[in-house]
Amino acid sequence: FRFPIKHYNLFQDIEDVLEEAKKAKVFALVAVAEHSGEFEKIIQLSERYPGFVLPCLGVHPVQGIPPEERCSVTLKDLDAALPLIELYKDRLLAIGEVGLDFTPRFASTDERKQEQRQVLIKQIQLAKRLDLPLNVHSRSAGRPTINLLKEQGAERVLLHAFDGRPSVAMEGVKAGYFFSIPPSIIRSEQKQKLVKQLPLECMCLETDSPALGPEKQVRNEPKNIFIAAEYIAKMKGIPVEEVIEVTTQNALKLFPKLQKFLWK
Numbered sequence: 001f002r003f004p005i006k007h008y009n010l011f012q013d014i015e016d017v018l019e020e021a022k023k024a025k026v027f028a029l030v031a032v033a034e035h036s037g038e039f040e041k042i043i044q045l046s047e048r049y050p051g052f053v054l055p056c057l058g059v060h061p062v063q064g065i066p067p068e069e070r071c072s073v074t075l076k077d078l079d080a081a082l083p084l085i086e087l088y089k090d091r092l093l094a095i096g097e098v099g100l101d102f103t104p105r106f107a108s109t110d111e112r113k114q115e116q117r118q119v120l121i122k123q124i125q126l127a128k129r130l131d132l133p134l135n136v137h138s139r140s141a142g143r144p145t146i147n148l149l150k151e152q153g154a155e156r157v158l159l160h161a162f163d164g165r166p167s168v169a170m171e172g173v174k175a176g177y178f179f180s181i182p183p184s185i186i187r188s189e190q191k192q193k194l195v196k197q198l199p200l201e202c203m204c205l206e207t208d209s210p211a212l213g214p215e216k217q218v219r220n221e222p223k224n225i226f227i228a229a230e231y232i233a234k235m236k237g238i239p240v241e242e243v244i245e246v247t248t249q250n251a252l253k254l255f256p257k258l259q260k261f262l263w264k
């Protein structure tokens with residue numbers, strides 16, 4: 001069926017998690033990177049699960065692994081990343097996660113925000129050159145992110161876990177962008193408002209595991225994708241099968257290589 005977007009690679013029991021996802025009838029999943037140190041691991045995982053784990057590589061606006069070392073991205077963080085993205089370009093479903101994160105503790109100054117913009121612009125240009133879609137993170141930066149994507153002429157875009165206002169999201173819809181909805185919708189009023197406005201034709205599903213699960217502070221897993229599907233179905237008053245079918249078609253439109261990867 002549909003695939004969740006998976007953050008990081010911090011699962012010690014990744015094999016079990018993936019088996020569970022298969023059992024739950026997850027068809028395939030997207031593994032995304034946040035920094036160059038994860039790239040090889042994600043590629044290895046996609047080699048171990050061909051056609052099931054689909055890799056994206058990109059440099060996230062927030063870098064550093066231990067929570068106390070998290071900080072805003074700099075142009076230097078691209079040095080190790082860009083050559084690896086080039087190297088693996090044929091295996092990638094998309095470039096991601098990239099984006100803007102203006103959470104005050106990471107990006108308190110204009111300089112930091114500007115540098116995040118520069119890092120994003122470089123990766124938008126790379127995605128265009130490699131003809132790959134973008135998997136985009138935005139936090140406390142909904143409007144600036146959509147504006148920058150449009151300015152730079154990004155065409156195939158997935159905005160994941162969008163935390164902006166529905167009216168801002170609709171600007172993205174007009175530009176042909178897709179929005180993925182995580183299981184945390186069952187406890188997030190903001191996500192519920194977003195889904196009320198967004199047409200199903202521009203929605204995808206994600207889990208964002210290990211974050212954004214149905215329960216706060218509990219590790220999220222790919223198999224929970226169906227919780228998001230069911231909640232959207234309930235809100236839109238349509239069968240869950242329709243949500244799964246339409247979001248799958250949307251994903252195929254957004255990620256043209258998906259078809260090829262799934263049946264290889």
Ligand SMILES: [Zn+2]
Pocket residue numbers: 097137138160161
């Ligand atoms: Zn993210």
